[in-house]
Amino acid sequence: MDYDRYMELDFTDDGPAFVMTRRELLQLMGTGIIIVLTGGEVIAQASEGRRGGSGQGLPEDFNAFLRIGEDGKVTCFTGKVEMGQGPITSLAQELADELDVSLDSVQMVMGDTDLCPWDMGTFGSMTTRFFGPALRAAGAEARAVLLELAAEQLGRPVEQLAVQDGVVFDRENANARVSYAQLAKGKRIARHAKATLKTPAEFKVIGKATTRRDALAKVTGAAKYAGDIRPSGMLYAKILRPPAHGATLKSVDVSGAEEVKGAQVVRDGDLVAVLHEHPDEAERALWRIRAEFETPQAGADDVSVFDHLVKVAAEGEEVSRGGDLKRGEARAAEVFENTYLNSYVAHAPIEPHTAVVQIEGKKTTVWASTQTPFSARDEVAEALGCAREDVRVITPFLGGGFGGKTRNLQVVEAARLAKLAGKPVQVAWSRAEEFFGDSFRPAAVVKIRSGLTRDGHIAFWDYHVYYAGSRGAEHFYDIADYATVSHGSGWGGGAHPFATGPWRAPGNNTNTFARESQIDLMAARAKADPVEFRLRHLRDEKMRGVLTAAAERFGWTSAKPAAERGCGVALGIDSGTYVATIAEAEVDERTGLVKVRRVVAAQNMGLVINPEGARIQMEGCITMGLGYALTEEIRFRGAEILDRNFDTYQIPRFSWLPQIETVLVEDKNAAPQGGGEPAIITMGGVVANAICAATGARVLQLPMTPKRVTEALRKR
Amino acid sequence: MEEVVRFTLNGKPTTLTVDSGRALLWVLRADLGMTGTKYGCGEGHCGACAVLVGEQAVRSCMVPVKQVHGEVVTTIEGLARNGKLHPLQKAFMENDALQCGFCTPGMILSAYSLLRRNPRPSDAEIREAMEHSLCRCGAHKRIIEAIQQAAKEMEGGS
Numbered sequence: 001m002d003y004d005r006y007m008e009l010d011f012t013d014d015g016p017a018f019v020m021t022r023r024e025l026l027q028l029m030g031t032g033i034i035i036v037l038t039g040g041e042v043i044a045q046a047s048e049g050r051r052g053g054s055g056q057g058l059p060e061d062f063n064a065f066l067r068i069g070e071d072g073k074v075t076c077f078t079g080k081v082e083m084g085q086g087p088i089t090s091l092a093q094e095l096a097d098e099l100d101v102s103l104d105s106v107q108m109v110m111g112d113t114d115l116c117p118w119d120m121g122t123f124g125s126m127t128t129r130f131f132g133p134a135l136r137a138a139g140a141e142a143r144a145v146l147l148e149l150a151a152e153q154l155g156r157p158v159e160q161l162a163v164q165d166g167v168v169f170d171r172e173n174a175n176a177r178v179s180y181a182q183l184a185k186g187k188r189i190a191r192h193a194k195a196t197l198k199t200p201a202e203f204k205v206i207g208k209a210t211t212r213r214d215a216l217a218k219v220t221g222a223a224k225y226a227g228d229i230r231p232s233g234m235l236y237a238k239i240l241r242p243p244a245h246g247a248t249l250k251s252v253d254v255s256g257a258e259e260v261k262g263a264q265v266v267r268d269g270d271l272v273a274v275l276h277e278h279p280d281e282a283e284r285a286l287w288r289i290r291a292e293f294e295t296p297q298a299g300a301d302d303v304s305v306f307d308h309l310v311k312v313a314a315e316g317e318e319v320s321r322g323g324d325l326k327r328g329e330a331r332a333a334e335v336f337e338n339t340y341l342n343s344y345v346a347h348a349p350i351e352p353h354t355a356v357v358q359i360e361g362k363k364t365t366v367w368a369s370t371q372t373p374f375s376a377r378d379e380v381a382e383a384l385g386c387a388r389e390d391v392r393v394i395t396p397f398l399g400g401g402f403g404g405k406t407r408n409l410q411v412v413e414a415a416r417l418a419k420l421a422g423k424p425v426q427v428a429w430s431r432a433e434e435f436f437g438d439s440f441r442p443a444a445v446v447k448i449r450s451g452l453t454r455d456g457h458i459a460f461w462d463y464h465v466y467y468a469g470s471r472g473a474e475h476f477y478d479i480a481d482y483a484t485v486s487h488g489s490g491w492g493g494g495a496h497p498f499a500t501g502p503w504r505a506p507g508n509n510t511n512t513f514a515r516e517s518q519i520d521l522m523a524a525r526a527k528a529d530p531v532e533f534r535l536r537h538l539r540d541e542k543m544r545g546v547l548t549a550a551a552e553r554f555g556w557t558s559a560k561p562a563a564e565r566g567c568g569v570a571l572g573i574d575s576g577t578y579v580a581t582i583a584e585a586e587v588d589e590r591t592g593l594v595k596v597r598r599v600v601a602a603q604n605m606g607l608v609i610n611p612e613g614a615r616i617q618m619e620g621c622i623t624m625g626l627g628y629a630l631t632e633e634i635r636f637r638g639a640e641i642l643d644r645n646f647d648t649y650q651i652p653r654f655s656w657l658p659q660i661e662t663v664l665v666e667d668k669n670a671a672p673q674g675g676g677e678p679a680i681i682t683m684g685g686v687v688a689n690a691i692c693a694a695t696g697a698r699v700l701q702l703p704m705t706p707k708r709v710t711e712a713l714r715k716r
Numbered sequence: 717m718e719e720v721v722r723f724t725l726n727g728k729p730t731t732l733t734v735d736s737g738r739a740l741l742w743v744l745r746a747d748l749g750m751t752g753t754k755y756g757c758g759e760g761h762c763g764a765c766a767v768l769v770g771e772q773a774v775r776s777c778m779v780p781v782k783q784v785h786g787e788v789v790t791t792i793e794g795l796a797r798n799g800k801l802h803p804l805q806k807a808f809m810e811n812d813a814l815q816c817g818f819c820t821p822g823m824i825l826s827a828y829s830l831l832r833r834n835p836r837p838s839d840a841e842i843r844e845a846m847e848h849s850l851c852r853c854g855a856h857k858r859i860i861e862a863i864q865q866a867a868k869e870m871e872g873g874s
Contacts, residue, residue, distance in 0.1 A: 084816030084853045215809040218817030219801070219824060221752020221792035228751035236746065280742040281735075350756045350764050350852050351818045399754070399818025400852045431757040616812055616858070623854030646761035646850060654843040657856045 033068040033142065033184045065117060065138035066095060068146070072166050072181030074099060074106045076135065079119020080127045081111040081371060082214060083349075083398035083405070084620075085676040086613040087127045089213045093609055094132055097205040098139030098198060100163035101180065103213075111373045111395025121372035123403055123502060125575035125674025128609055132672060133197075140195035149183045200607065200668040207668070209612035214397070224396045226354040227428045229367040234356065234424040235264070236279035237417050238286040240272040241433060245498045245639035247293040256288030265289075266420045271413065275421055279428065298638025299497055306341050306445050309466050309488065312495050316485035319470045328460025328481025332451025336522060339447050340514035341701040342468065342684070343633030344440040344496075346643070347503055348651055351399020352434040353410040357417075358424035362386070366393045368411045371401045376408040380415045402624075403502035404438055432644040439501030440634055444468035446514035456526035458519075458537055465511060467495065472508030472574060472681060475515055477537040497639040504621070505677035508574045509628060509684055513702055516570035516685030521698060529558045530569050530689065531582075542578045542604050542667075547571060549663050550580040550602035560693065564589060565597070568689025570682040575674025577605040578665075581622075581682035583658070585690035587697075589713060592706035594630055594691055596656070601679050602663035606670035618662040618679040625683025626652045631703050723784045725750070726794025736782035740774075741765045743781045744791060752792040752821050756850070763849035766822035766829075767791050773822075773829035792821035795828070803866040804828055813862035815853035823849050827863045836867055 067075045076095050082088040092106040099106075109115050111122075119131070143163065150168035151158045154176050162171050169177035200207070217223035242249070249272070254265040257274050263285040264275045272289065276282035300308040329335065355368040357380070364384060370376045373393040381388040398405060414427040429437060445466040451459035461482035465473050470486045488495055503509075523533035531551050538544050550556075550569070560566060567584045584598040599622050608614050631650040635642040643649040662679075684702050692698050697712035719736040722729070725748070734743060744750040744767070753776055756764030760775040767776045768790040769783075795802045804824050807813070814820045823846070830837060830845040837845065842863050851859065 084814075086815070211809065211812050212814070214817065215812070215814060218814050218820050219792075219805040219808045220796060221750075221821050223817055224751070225754075225818060227745075227755070230749065230751075278738070278742055278746045280738055280746075348852055349816070349818070350762060350850060351754070351816070352756075397818075398816060400816040402852070428755070431759070612812060616815065616855070619857050620815060620854030623856055624852065645759050646757050647759070651850060651852060652854065652856070653848075653850065654846045654856050654860070657843070657860070660857050 032070055033145070034066070065135055066142060068142065068180050068184045070181060070185050072105060072179055072184070074101055075109055076106055077109050077112075077116040078131060078135070079111060079113070079116040079374060080131055081122045081373065081395045081398055081401075082108075083122065083371065083401040085127075085617060086212065086610065087122075089210055090128060090610040090613050091132065091135055092213065093205045093208070093210060094136050095139045097203055098136045099143050099166070101166040103205055103210065105166060111370075112392070113373050113377045113394075114392040118374055121375065121406060122401070123371055123406060125577075125677045128672045129576060129674055132609065136197050137195070140197050144195040146180055146183055150178050153178050153183070206609050207607070207611065210610050211612060218397075225351055225399050226356060226367045226369040226396055227351070227426065229356045229396065230426070231356065231358045231424040234358075234426055235275040235277060235421060236282050237273045237275050237414065237425050237427045238279070238282040239413060239427065239433075240286065240289055240291055241436060242293045242295070243640060244295045247295040247639075250292040250294050252292070253290040256290065257285040260285035260288065264421065266417060268416055268420055271416060273417055275417065275423075275425065279426075283430070296639065298640070301637045302343065302633065302635050305443050305497075309443060309495055310445055313466045313487035316464060316487040319484040319486050320474050321483045322479075323481035325460050325462055325481050325483055328479075329451055331453050332459035333454040334525065335449060335451045336518065336525070337447075337449045338518060338521070338700060339445060340510075340517060342444045342510040342513060342628075343702060344443045344500070344636070345503060345628050345632045346435055346438050346440055346634055346649060347400075347402045347404025348434070348438075348646075348649065349398075349400030349402060349404060352429040352431060353405060353437065354426070354428040355408075355411040355414040356424060356426045357411070357414040359384070359418050362390050364391045364415070366391065366411060366415065367396055368393055368408065369398045369401075369405055370395060370408055370411060371398070371403070371405045372408065375406075376411045379408050379412050383412045383415050384419055402504045403506070406501060407439055407499070409437055431646070435634075435643050435645070435649065436641050439499040441503030441506065441509070442467045442496055442500040444507060444510040446510060448514060448518045450518055450522060452522050452526055456528055456533075456536075458522060463515070465507070465514070468507030468510035471506050472511035472572060476540055476543055476571075476573060477519070477534070478539050479537065497636065498641070504624065505574050505681050508572065508677075508681040509625075510702075512570060512572040512681040513684030513688065516572070516682065517688050517698070517700070520568065520685075520689045520692065524692070531556055534569065534571060543571060543573075543580070545665055546578045546580040546602040546604050549665050550582050550600050553602065553661055553663050554582040554598075554600040556582060564694055566690050566693025566695065568686050568691070568693050570685030570689060572678070572681040572685075574678040574681050577603055577673040577675065577678035579603050579678045579682050581679070581686045583686045583690045585687055585694055587691055587694045587709065589695060592708070592710035592713065594687065594704060594706075594709060596626060596658040596687060596690070598659040598661075599686070600661045600663070601682070602665055603679060604665040604667050605673045605675055605678070606667050607672040608664055609672055611664055614664060614675050615662045617675045619660050621677065621679035622660050622683060623652050623657065625680040626656055626658075626687070628703060629684045629687040630656075631705065633703050719782060721781050721785050723786060724788045726790055732781070734781055737780050739777050740767065740779040740781050740784060740789075741776035744776060750791050750793055754818055754821060756819065756822075761848065761850070762819070763822040763826055764819050766825045766849070768825055768828065771829060771832040773826045790825070792825060795824065802828070803869040804831070804862070807862040807866040807869070808859070811858045811862040811865060813855055813858035815855050819849065819851045823851065823859055827859075827866070830863070831867055831870060835870065837863070839864075
């Protein structure tokens, strides 16, 4: 196979690679139909307040979302990337439905900065919420344009025409027909049509459970990830890393590395690397470099960091407030005050950060595992001192992202090294580098004071979150007197000893854990069933709906299942989606080991584009969420990261897997909401509440390791 | 030390002159361009690099290439025969038993090895055999279902 010119993300088997430059793309307007969207409300919404560092929004001049080729194939261009969350299937479904073509005829070109409209990045569960509507609008416009063309060609009014599988025909005489392919032939389209989106009743592809379209490539090993791209002459780089963040290089002796046959040592300031045609030989040579670093005095560690964070946090910003806390507190018969802690967690995608950079004359081509290809392009241009237009970032499949592949450090490293070496260079982080260079989900503290009235109602709610940010901080219960205050930004601005960043539904995991734990302990104090107690305080019909659905599916009763077993519930909202999760856990009181036996999650995410994809994301959230609930926390001493591999940093395994059931609460007429993140937010809270139901022990810190559970058991 | 290493790779005789202490993973990926085999941890913890030596799944990051001298090695690229997918590959597709797909080659080959040893594994036996194969996306539930489906289909002996 020729890897030198791997330029495509073409997931169908329809012949030659689809290779184009932007200019070629424009030239193609003469031979196919390219739908150009200019502005519009949907686009404004998609890019509002979220412009890139370069001042770009979704482009308004040239914004090709899709092309209908002379072969009738529809190509969808999107800056979004496929990292397992499934837009390669769901976006194609949306386009196929609006265009009235078969799903098979839609091919996806994703995350290619030369071909795709500018995009901020793939995170925050925004693809379906914000890009989806813009894409559907493009599809609907395209269909309207094609209908007009067909009307001219067939000599019939548009109203009399219908479309099926990319063929326009006369409703009254199906023999009068013309295909999209025929219409596209030799056409140049530069007009816009008014179009309305289809209603749920008209959907044929949207809402239909569809298996992944990239599965064949992924089960045969054909799917390409950044590390699988190998331009000819490419060298693998291994980079000298400091022992701790902030450490500075004092002296370095690279002579040992240079003795390794085929190894080339390059240096640019603090960037010292070995290049070799084999990655393992590069690594072997790297071990022979003798380097001295000056490491800054160790600050906080994973135990003391919580006090540190509260101490350095800025004055809080009010997220929301209602009523009067003093008045509420006066009504309280009992006051509850708790501090909840959550640790730093790693993204730990199985594919570490990887990038390949090839510089040919003026043109630089980058293949990167990145959730932000357009930022990567700008960062490479800055590092190389070239124009943004001369850099093309191509995003192959990502082997997981979860918010961790947004910084592009490895991309810039590869660009600098490619320039130094004068050859294409691949940088692929080792697992230890991945644990070191990750932007962890920040450790956070939540302090809640709340009260109960004599008749078992929540009297007041005073909520302060430190460093988890405001996402998910607001409660949704019927409480008259409350305040929600966020201290320190989500990513910390210097408070943390190392980089932090978004991690699947960021701080909502922490906020939901704290809120749902506190609600639960008040329910217990009020001698109320935790489901009934929540319903007592819920007016929001959507939330009541998901809770009722989860309870029904679970077969919720107040009765305790068996010794050392207990059931818990937790609710949350993320990315517009409402989630109710109920779990049964078993606690070994001797060891403190927790096993989650069963999880039922019900979700209202508005219109569901691909129910199969939505369920998979829920299952993934539930399974991944067990990790931050039970074991995952980065251990560190100052800015030195002690976890380096999966032996000490434990992520969920097959033996942990509970029985998982997912319920999608139908709400077809509501706009589609996020799917990749919401169902993970309840996992800390639901497991904590199930542990408490099983044992009476309340664990206030995540992850709920055997040690912490044992401590909580002792305190009960 | 450079040595001549001969083995059968996906049905084809392969001869290499390499430092025979190098890990099979890197020889496959860098020297032979067989990139379906993935690096995940480099220390045998995750299973993304699993390949078959004979019928046994091994962690190619931990196997010096000299150890496969004279052996039959199968990577994910060699599992489908004559254009026909292996029942495990089909089952992974039909059950959506993957998301990002990065652990998938190793998962499939580890499952293959299990089904050779134990053609009708129970749910508990599947979990035990797959315990040290890591998936970060959380596709575990469907991976178990896919293995069960493939086991059923293979009962006829494919």
